[in-house]
Amino acid sequence: xxxxxxxxxxxxxxxxxxxxxxxxxxxxxxxxxxxxxxxxxxxxxxxxxxxxxxxxxxxxxxxxxxxxxxxxxxxxxxxxxxxxxxxxxxxxxxxxxxxxxxxxxxxxxxxxxxxxxxxxxxxxxxxxxxxxxxxxxxxxxxxxxxxxxxxxxxxxxxxxxxxxxxxxxxxxxxxxxxxxxxxxxxxxxxxxxxxxxxxxxxxxxxxxxxxxxxxxxxxxxxxxxxxxxxxxxxxxxxxxxxxxxxxxxxxxxxxxxxxxxxxxxxxxxxxxxxxxxxxxxxxxxxxxxxxxxxxxxxxxxxxxxxxxxxxxxxxxxxxxxxxxxxxxxxxxxxxxxxxxxxxxxx
Amino acid sequence: xxxxxxxxxxxxxxxxxxxxxxxxxxxxxxxxxxxxxxxxxxxxxxxxxxxxxxxxxxxxxxxxxxxxxxxxxxxxxxxxxxxxxxxxxxxxxxxxxxxxxxxxxxxxxxxxxxxxxxxxxxxxxxxxxxxxxxxxxxxxxxxxxxxxxxxxxxxxxxxxxxxxxxxxxxxxxxxxxxxxxxxxxxxxxxxxxxxxxxxxxxxxxxxxxxxxxxxxxxxxxxxxxxxxxxxxxxxxxxxxxxxxxxxxxxxxxxxxxxxxxxxxxxxxxxxxxxxxxxxxxxxxxxxx
Amino acid sequence: xxxxxxxxxxxxxxxxxxxxxxxxxxxxxxxxxxxxxxxxxxxxxxxxxxxxxxxxxxxxxxxxxxxxxxxxxxxxxxxxxxxxxxxxxxxxxxxxxxxxxxxxxxxxxxxxxxxxxxxxxxxxxxxxxxxxxxxxxxxxxxxxxxxxxxxxxxxxxxxxxxxxxxxxxxxxxxxxxxxxxxxxxxxxxxxxxxxxxxxxxxxxxxxxxxxxxxxxxxxxxxxxxxxxxxxxxxxxxxxxxxxxxxxxxxxxxxxxxxxxxxxxxxxxxxxxxxxxxxxxxxxxxxxxxxxxxxxxxxxxxxxxxxxxxxxxx
Numbered sequence: 008x009x010x011x012x013x014x015x016x017x018x019x020x021x022x023x024x025x026x027x028x029x030x031x032x033x034x035x036x037x038x039x040x041x042x043x044x045x046x047x048x049x050x051x052x053x054x055x056x057x058x059x060x061x062x063x064x065x066x067x068x069x070x071x072x073x074x075x076x077x078x079x080x081x082x083x084x085x086x087x088x089x090x091x092x093x094x095x096x097x098x099x100x101x102x103x104x105x106x107x108x109x110x111x112x113x114x115x116x117x118x119x120x121x122x123x124x125x126x127x128x129x130x131x132x133x134x135x136x137x138x139x140x141x142x143x144x145x146x147x148x149x150x151x152x153x154x155x156x157x158x159x160x161x162x163x164x165x166x167x168x169x170x171x172x173x174x175x176x177x178x179x180x181x182x183x184x185x186x187x188x189x190x191x192x193x194x195x196x197x198x199x200x201x202x203x204x205x206x207x208x209x210x211x212x213x214x215x216x217x218x219x220x221x222x223x224x225x226x227x228x229x230x231x232x233x234x235x236x237x238x239x240x241x242x243x244x245x246x247x248x249x250x251x252x253x254x255x256x257x258x259x260x261x262x263x264x265x266x267x268x269x270x271x272x273x274x275x276x277x278x279x280x281x282x283x284x285x286x287x288x289x290x291x292x293x294x295x296x297x298x299x300x301x302x303x304x305x306x307x308x309x310x311x312x313x314x315x316x317x318x319x320x321x322x323x324x325x326x327x328x329x330x331x332x333x334x335x336x337x338x339x340x341x342x343x344x345x346x347x348x349x350x351x352x353x
Numbered sequence: 354x355x356x357x358x359x360x361x362x363x364x365x366x367x368x369x370x371x372x373x374x375x376x377x378x379x380x381x382x383x384x385x386x387x388x389x390x391x392x393x394x395x396x397x398x399x400x401x402x403x404x405x406x407x408x409x410x411x412x413x414x415x416x417x418x419x420x421x422x423x424x425x426x427x428x429x430x431x432x433x434x435x436x437x438x439x440x441x442x443x444x445x446x447x448x449x450x451x452x453x454x455x456x457x458x459x460x461x462x463x464x465x466x467x468x469x470x471x472x473x474x475x476x477x478x479x480x481x482x483x484x485x486x487x488x489x490x491x492x493x494x495x496x497x498x499x500x501x502x503x504x505x506x507x508x509x510x511x512x513x514x515x516x517x518x519x520x521x522x523x524x525x526x527x528x529x530x531x532x533x534x535x536x537x538x539x540x541x542x543x544x545x546x547x548x549x550x551x552x553x554x555x556x557x558x559x560x561x562x563x564x565x566x567x568x569x570x571x572x573x574x575x576x577x578x579x580x581x582x583x584x585x586x587x588x589x590x591x592x593x594x595x596x597x598x599x600x601x602x603x604x605x606x607x608x609x610x611x612x613x614x615x616x617x618x619x620x621x622x623x624x625x626x627x628x629x630x631x632x633x634x635x636x637x638x639x640x641x
Numbered sequence: 642x643x644x645x646x647x648x649x650x651x652x653x654x655x656x657x658x659x660x661x662x663x664x665x666x667x668x669x670x671x672x673x674x675x676x677x678x679x680x681x682x683x684x685x686x687x688x689x690x691x692x693x694x695x696x697x698x699x700x701x702x703x704x705x706x707x708x709x710x711x712x713x714x715x716x717x718x719x720x721x722x723x724x725x726x727x728x729x730x731x732x733x734x735x736x737x738x739x740x741x742x743x744x745x746x747x748x749x750x751x752x753x754x755x756x757x758x759x760x761x762x763x764x765x766x767x768x769x770x771x772x773x774x775x776x777x778x779x780x781x782x783x784x785x786x787x788x789x790x791x792x793x794x795x796x797x798x799x800x801x802x803x804x805x806x807x808x809x810x811x812x813x814x815x816x817x818x819x820x821x822x823x824x825x826x827x828x829x830x831x832x833x834x835x836x837x838x839x840x841x842x843x844x845x846x847x848x849x850x851x852x853x854x855x856x857x858x859x860x861x862x863x864x865x866x867x868x869x870x871x872x873x874x875x876x877x878x879x880x881x882x883x884x885x886x887x888x889x890x891x892x893x894x895x896x897x898x899x900x901x902x903x904x905x906x907x908x909x910x911x912x913x914x915x916x917x918x919x920x921x922x923x924x925x926x927x928x929x930x931x932x933x934x935x936x937x938x939x940x941x942x943x944x945x946x947x948x949x950x951x952x953x954x
Contacts (some may be wrong), residue, residue, distance in 0.1 A: 052786065063858060065854065065857060065858060067642070091860075092860045092861075093860065093861070095857070095858055095859065095860035096859035096860030096861070097860055100858070100859075101855075101858040103851055103854070103855055105851060108850065108851040108852065109851045109852055109857070110852055110857040110951060111852040111870050111873075111874070112852075112874075112948075112949070113691060113873050113947070113948060113949065114869070114870075114873075115875055122859075122865075122869075123859045123860070123861070124859065124863070126859070126860060126861050127860060133942075134825075141916075156951045158950070160949075160950050171855075174859065269841075312918070370855075393834075412908035420811075431736075479657050479658055479661055480661060482658040483658050483659075483664075483665060484665075484887075485888065486658065486662055486700045486888075486930045486933050486937075487662070487665075487888070487926065487929060487930050487933065488889065488890075488891040488892040488895070488929055488933060489887040489888060489889070489892055489927045490892030490895055490896070491891065491892060491910070491925075492665075492926070493893065494895075494910065494914060495669055495922060495926050496669070496775060496916040496918075497674055498913075498919075499669055499670065518681075521806055532666045542782070542839050559721050565702070570782060575784075575786045575787075578786055579786050579787065579788055579896055582786075582788050582896075583896070583899065583911060584915075586916070595786075597790075598788070598789065598792065602792065603930075605792065605795075605796045606796065606800050606801065609796060612792060613793075614785070616785070616789040616792075616793075619785070619786055619789065619790075620781065620785050623783075623784030623785075624780070624781065624784045627780065627783065627784060
């Protein structure tokens with residue numbers, strides 16, 4: 008990538024809870040380019056949300072964060088809280104999963120919009136109000152002006168998420184961190200919100216890190232994708248390439264779990280086993296206990312994320328040679344496996 | 354996110370570790386020690402009190418604390434320390450008698466109302482509203498006014514007002530428990546109402562009630578001693594902490610120890626019950 | 642502000658409860674052993690007086706007629722005649738009401754002033770020594786009976802150090818504030834302990850809420866987050882609790898007025914009890930119930946004005 012706006016290098020976050028050490032993130036590295044949409048995908052507990060919070064400096068209150076987060080050349084991890092506040096909301100914004108709990112129920116939507124503007128701009132009251140109406144318009148809230156004095160509970164779920172996006176983008180940030188923004192919404196609304204995020208990203212030339220557990224969302228909106236497992240990135244690359252030809256066994260498993268083009272009454276596939284507890288991570292590759300291609304090397308040493316081609320990275324000792332998304336090694340999946348077609352991989 | 358483990362011996366080891374956990378908490382332990390000692394003093398005051406609490410000695414009036422009289426003597430020359438010790442019997446008795454009847458009545462009424470709902474529940478709701486509209490002390494005092502001052506009347510008065518709070522708590526718990534599957538299972542299996550209520554719902558719903566009972570015992574001592582102080586509860590010359598404080602009230606500047614020490618006993622005992630209550634709450638509430 | 646409709650609805654709900662309240666008060670005196678007429682008129686009343694009482698209260702009529710008369714009399718403001726004071730009960734009560742009202746409001750103000758800041762300090766320092774210290778001190782305070790606290794304050798700050806006057810309520814606003822400071826603090830201590838505990842939990846809960854995280858992600862300064870987002874949300878449950886604690890508070894004023902010899906309703910109640918002045922006892926019990934109901938209503942209205950979700954239901 009030519010000029011990444013965000014470079015994350017060796018980011019590690021560790022929490023301590025009740026005497027137990029939980030390494031939520033271990034040596035995470037990735038870049039985001041200007042106007043690029045990066046998808047961060049994985050199961051619950053894989054560290055996706057923690058990554059976003061660590062980038063924005065929200066996690067260091069609760070645990071130790073080491074590594075580098077270079078934002079437009081500046082390392083964010085070294086900044087004081089005061090300096091971080093200038094970045095948050097103004098240059099990097101974040102939206103959360105549950106709009107009902109992320110918006111203060113006691114304050115009007117207009118108030119929650121203008122307070123960001125007040126904190127980060129010099130606009131006067133009138134200008135702030137105008138900008139607030141402008142933002143609500145931009146995200147597709149009808150009759151924006153009259154909605155300023157409404158409270159969050161007076162909006163439907165999809166509308167609330169739009170409001171949250173409006174608040175996040177009010178000051179015109181260059182990077183949006185979206186933590187599962189559509190998980191709590193109906194499927195039909197999901198598509199609308201994702202379209203909105205995409206459109207805003209293109210119009211404002213804004214980078215997006217989209218955290219999700221849904222591969223369909225990734226396929227729909229992202230340029231690049233990073234797959235996370237147990238606090239580490241295991242595979243990374245352009246969406247089309249990774250989804251069409253996944254090479255890490257975990258990614259293969261994820262792909263096969265998506266029920267697409269299956270005959271009726273076919274038993275659905277899911278990756279056998281469960282993710283490891285963060286408190287008891289195995290020494291070698293964290294996926295080894297569940298991997299169909301595991302060998303002795305996997306349990307002994309942790310595979311590092313290495314480049315395996317044009318913008319493609321992988322952390323595995325036994326990458327899968329993919330043919331049309333179907334694993335070529337025996338024993339991967341007994342029943343007929345779904346495969347990605349040209350259209351669905353777009 | 355945790356690994357799936359198979360629990361081969363479910364109950365026995367779990368209960369033991371929970372009990373051990375409880376004893377490890379300093380607050381709970383301290384509370385048990387305090388109440389343990391208080392109970393001992395209440396049951397065997399003669400063993401711990403050096404003098405007869407009613408022995409009057411006009412020659413030793415209002416003496417300050419000394420080796421002979423650790424808490425000094427009162428206006429009638431009685432040993433204050435012995436009186437405070439003997440008051441343990443009355444005050445600990447108060448904690449129990451002022452609460453336990455209210456608890457029993459409240460639990461039964463609350464369980465029935467919570468189970469059957471309907472008109473009885475509506476009436477009960479209004480009764481609760483009406484009773485809590487009165488300040489607790491005001492209503493108790495009014496009842497005592499009608500019945501006449503004295504310990505037994507005080508117990509009756511407190512019980513008459515207090516059962517409502519237990520009933521309200523029990524009702525809420527029963528309703529919450531009824532939402533659980535085992536209750537529905539009982540209904541489906543055709544168990545009689547009484548069996549469901551008493552054998553199944555009650556044991557599970559009783560936990561918050563017991564926790565509340567602990568704090569209520571602390572409150573009962575506060576209330577009882579307040580009434581004793583006002584002259585509406587225990588009557589002099591009976592040794593009761595509130596009465597003792599009232600007896601020392603007129604000499605507060607000259608013989609302050611007479612009112613101070615019984616007060617400390619009240620605080621300690623109240624703390625003891627509260628600590629046990631809090632400890633039980635921590636122990637018995639489901640973790641997480 | 643809440644709509645008129647809401648207020649009327651709330652008032653309507655209070656009616657059946659208040660009916661029961663009247664029943665309870667009615668039954669209180671009717672359960673006395675002996676002749677109620679003598680109880681109401683006193684031992685020294687003449688036969689003519691007794692006959693008049695029997696007439697007015699319909700003591701020879703069946704119970705529900707008596708209750709009806711009691712109800713209508715009360716609603717017309719006729720609470721009977723005080724044996725002790727030899728005037729109308731209503732007059733006596735209104736005479737002493739302002740003092741108790743002042744004391745109660747003063748105590749409420751002090752409770753908030755004490756509990757508020759300390760709850761914040763405790764919540765923000767959760768688990769560390771300021772939190773533990775505050776919680777321990779208040780825990781001990783909760784275990785102290787009100788009359789004991791009053792006596793201690795009276796003795797040390799009043800009699801020994803002479804910082805505050807002992808007894809009486811003074812004339813004029815500032816004199817009132819001065820005289821009633823110790824009694825108010827005494828009453829406030831217990832309530833502030835309860836409020837502090839609740840507010841602290843509420844603040845802790847709110848601090849973990851998603852909207853606080855979002856506010857932080859927006860880059861808002863901590864002080865603003867605390868003042869605007871945290872405070873308002875934590876306040877809601879605490880205000881409700883404060884309203885519910887008012888009954889407790891009034892119980893406290895009763896005892897405190899006795900300790901500090903304040904001429905208010907509480908002390909009057911005790912005098913009435915010892916004098917067996919049943920009309921006055923009845924009237925006072927009713928007054929307390931009315932005051933508490935008023936506070937419940939006000940708390941409800943205040944809560945609905947704070948929480949927009951309640952307004953529209």
